[in-house]
Amino acid sequence: MEKVEKGELINSGKAKSLYKSSDPDFYIMHYRDDTSAFDGVKKESLEGKGKTNNKFNAFIMLILEKEGVATHFQKLLSDTESLVKKLDMVPVECVIRNVAAGGICRRLGLEEGLDLDPPTFEFFYKNDELHDPMINDYHIKCFGWASDEQIEEMKIKTFQVNDTLKRLFSEAGMILVDFKLEFGSFKGELLLGDEFTPDGCRVWDSETREKLDKDRFRQDLGNVVESYQTIAKKLGIN
Ligand code: ADP
Ligand code: UDP
Numbered sequence: 377m378e379k380v381e382k383g384e385l386i387n388s389g390k391a392k393s394l395y396k397s398s399d400p401d402f403y404i405m406h407y408r409d410d411t412s413a414f415d416g417v418k419k420e421s422l423e424g425k426g427k428t429n430n431k432f433n434a435f436i437m438l439i440l441e442k443e444g445v446a447t448h449f450q451k452l453l454s455d456t457e458s459l460v461k462k463l464d465m466v467p468v469e470c471v472i473r474n475v476a477a478g479g480i481c482r483r484l485g486l487e488e489g490l491d492l493d494p495p496t497f498e499f500f501y502k503n504d505e506l507h508d509p510m511i512n513d514y515h516i517k518c519f520g521w522a523s524d525e526q527i528e529e530m531k532i533k534t535f536q537v538n539d540t541l542k543r544l545f546s547e548a549g550m551i552l553v554d555f556k557l558e559f560g561s562f563k564g565e566l567l568l569g570d571e572f573t574p575d576g577c578r579v580w581d582s583e584t585r586e587k588l589d590k591d592r593f594r595q596d597l598g599n600v601v602e603s604y605q606t607i608a609k610k611l612g613i614n
Contacts, residue, residue: 380404380459390416391429391575397459401562402450405458407433411575413594415504420593424601426456428608429573434458435613436541436572443540445533447568448560463560463569466522469500469508470534473554474542477578477591483510489585495538497531502558529566530559537568545579548610550588553578574604 382404383396390412395404407426412419430452437449450459473480476490480498499516500508516522522530534557545552555577558570570576574589581588587595588603608614 380453390419392571401462403460403462404453405460407456407458407571411590411593411600413590415507418594422593422601425575425604428601428604429571429575430456430458432573432604432608432613433571435608435611437568439544440537440540440568440572443536445536445540445568446565448562460569461562461567463562463567465558465560465569466516466526466530466566467502468511468516468521468530468558469502470530470557470559471498471500471554472496472534472538473498474538475551475553475578475580477553495535497534500556526559526561526566530557533557533559533566533568537572541572544611546582548612549582550607550610551580551582551585553580553589574607579607 380402381398383398386394386396386403391408391410393406393408395406397404407430409421409423409425410419411422411425434449434452437447441447448461448463450461453459473492473496476486476492477488480486481488499511501511501515502508513527516527517524537557542552555572557568559566560569577589578591579589580586587597588607592598592600592603
């Protein structure tokens, strides 16, 4: 591939911006320092988060790729930018939970920290105005967001990611509590898109159960980026 030139801004989300690249099959994903929670209501810029997450995501995507989960990630372009395949995104979030925290505690009245064995799988419709409502396979089919085959593939791949990353985090002294994935299609193939960073998962220290992820921002616990870097360091990302 020749040197990639940055083109026009396609979409600026809450934490990342997507730009066209000189190759029509690829986008440039820019990880910004912007951080948001509660569907964009709480916002802040956290210095160094973009750089930390860009590197973190690259590390995880390469591991997943090696484990047979095809992803949109192509290569790092700079401290805060990655080259990714241009996907036609499925507008749903795939969430696996190994331990109860966040939404499931509020919804089902569970105590935070309850082990979920086997892990649960949930689909949410990606729509901030509607507060990302929980949906099921039938909604996805009914509204044409994905085919039966893609729905099955999203579930299988999300569980595969869980198997790989649960082990990886555990071996590094951490508990992968839950995480969110997004998928999209590229020339007929369903690929893992978006990101896997501490912005989209919950990770606790195995011994102290200290929260190391975006809950530090949601709950005003402080040292957010430092904590993301702690996770990275434990995983051997430098
Ligand atoms: P949000 O949409 O939650 O505000 P971000 O700031 O993370 O999120 O923006 C990233 C946007 O880019 C999301 O809408 C996501 O679905 C989309 N996206 C992620 N990966 C790709 C890709 N490879 N191709 C096209 N769109 C993508
Ligand atoms: N998550 C995310 N983006 C969202 C919603 C959830 O990355 O728009 C992640 C979140 O960080 C957590 C997991 O998905 O790791 C499950 O989130 P939950 O449903 O508990 O949501 P909450 O309401 O607590 O954000």
